[in-house]
Amino acid sequence: MTQQLAIIVLIDVAAALKARTLKDNTYLFDNMKLQGSENEGTGDLVTAINGSYWFDGSQAEEQVMNWLPYALGAIPPTVPRSFYSDRTRDSDQEALAALTKIAATPGTNIVAELDRIKQRLGTRASVKSVHRAGHVRPGHKILDLRGEIVPSDSRDDIPELSNAAPVITGITGEAVDKQIIYPAQYGSPDLVTDGWYWSASVDTSRPGIYVYTMEIHLREPVWKHGGWLWEPVRMTFTSKIKVTSLPKRNGFTQADVGLLPLSCPGTP
Amino acid sequence: MKTKIDIVILVDVISALSDGTLLDGNLAMMDNGHLPSTDQGTPELCTVCQPGQTIQWTIHAVDLQTPVEIRRITFLDTRSDVEDSGDAAVESPPGDRLSLNVWSGVVPPWAIPGAVYKYRLELQMYEGKNSVMTIDSCSLRCA
Numbered sequence: 464m465t466q467q468l469a470i471i472v473l474i475d476v477a478a479a480l481k482a483r484t485l486k487d488n489t490y491l492f493d494n495m496k497l498q499g500s501e502n503e504g505t506g507d508l509v510t511a512i513n514g515s516y517w518f519d520g521s522q523a524e525e526q527v528m529n530w531l532p533y534a535l536g537a538i539p540p541t542v543p544r545s546f547y548s549d550r551t552r553d554s555d556q557e558a559l560a561a562l563t564k565i566a567a568t569p570g571t572n573i574v575a576e577l578d579r580i581k582q583r584l585g586t587r588a589s590v591k592s593v594h595r596a597g598h599v600r601p602g603h604k605i606l607d608l609r610g611e612i613v614p615s616d617s618r619d620d621i622p623e624l625s626n627a628a629p630v631i632t633g634i635t636g637e638a639v640d641k642q643i644i645y646p647a648q649y650g651s652p653d654l655v656t657d658g659w660y661w662s663a664s665v666d667t668s669r670p671g672i673y674v675y676t677m678e679i680h681l682r683e684p685v686w687k688h689g690g691w692l693w694e695p696v697r698m699t700f701t702s703k704i705k706v707t708s709l710p711k712r713n714g715f716t717q718a719d720v721g722l723l724p725l726s727c728p729g730t731p
Numbered sequence: 732m733k734t735k736i737d738i739v740i741l742v743d744v745i746s747a748l749s750d751g752t753l754l755d756g757n758l759a760m761m762d763n764g765h766l767p768s769t770d771q772g773t774p775e776l777c778t779v780c781q782p783g784q785t786i787q788w789t790i791h792a793v794d795l796q797t798p799v800e801i802r803r804i805t806f807l808d809t810r811s812d813v814e815d816s817g818d819a820a821v822e823s824p825p826g827d828r829l830s831l832n833v834w835s836g837v838v839p840p841w842a843i844p845g846a847v848y849k850y851r852l853e854l855q856m857y858e859g860k861n862s863v864m865t866i867d868s869c870s871l872r873c874a
Contacts, residue, residue, distance in 0.1 A: 725841075
């Protein structure tokens with residue numbers, strides 16, 4: 464079939480970081496329910512991959528799998544790409560406006576007011592950089608689940624942060640080793656998955672159930688060196704595919720190609 | 732004479748299911764026949780062909796992750812409104828394996844030059860009571 468398979472990998476990031484495992488914190492969905500996928504919405508999804516072959520045994524169609532990772536309990540990936548930096552800029556402008564107000568109002572308790580502004584300033588978390596020694600600060604502040612700036616940068620607060628979307632960094636396991644699936648990472652103009660996604664084509668000539676492993680990279684905010692840092696946490700999760708294959712046949716005759724059933728003159 | 736004509740059907744599945752119709756731009760058909768077919772890119776495609784040529788219909792969804800398959804192609808009798816089902820009803824693969832069908836056939840020698848053979852195209856988009864949609868504005872014309 465020309466339809467490509469999509470598998471949504473929905474991860475409860477906060478719970479996974481707490482439990483240090485993706486088991487019981489991962490929910491898989493695919494678009495092959497009609498084709499026979501089982502256990503939709505659970506961690507035990509078995510994805511049906513229905514292949515087909517020609518009379519000489521050669522593979523008739525290419526089945527393509529695509530994986531889309533999402534974080535449960537995060538700001539949805541469908542908000543405009545500038546959402547985070549817009550909220551950051553708004554927060555900075557509020558602070559500047561408040562400072563101007565203090566300067567303009569005689570008799571205010573400056574220290575108390577400055578303290579109040581500082582409490583609402585929020586903070587940026589640094590991300591580990593592969594190109595420089597240390598960490599770089601991205602352009603935006605930490606937001607919570609509702610898109611609000613997390614006000615304090617104190618390490619004693621345990622803010623409900625909006626977790627960064629999980630990233631799949633590799634697909635391995637039995638299905639790959641046995642060359643049933645050929646995975647690769649592709650770039651996409653659709654930034655819903657940050658412009659990257661994993662895709663795999665399938666060799667459907669060897670029917671059976673095969674296991675594959677997704678290497679997934681979560682990010683955890685950690686208090687270090689006087690500030691918040693996003694540290695990567697690597698975990699894995701396995702899933703299965705069930706490959707079947709049936710012969711192609713002619714739609715009109717259900718056998719080999721024949722004459723089109725146009726009406727024959729002279730027949731009643 | 733070109734031995735094979737491909738007719739390609741393109742469907743915007745999401746739009747078709749939302750609108751409840753294959754019209755209004757949700758379906759386009761085109762062929763690569765060497766004779767001048769008319770209404771290319773529309774549901775009213777009339778493919779000009781000759782006896783002995785093989786015609787093959789393939790279908791693609793505009794969004795690759797949406798499902799659409801050809802459920803049936805039925806030629807409508809030109810003399811009356813009776814449907815010509817050709818051979819006696821043959822067993823089709825179950826609904827979820829419609830993709831196993833290859834819709835191709837040879838234009839028979841008794842096709843009348845100049846005659847227009849209208850056909851009904853039934854498409855299935857996943858399952859459910861509104862998943863089957865039909866058009867019957869397309870046709871073959873024997874040169």
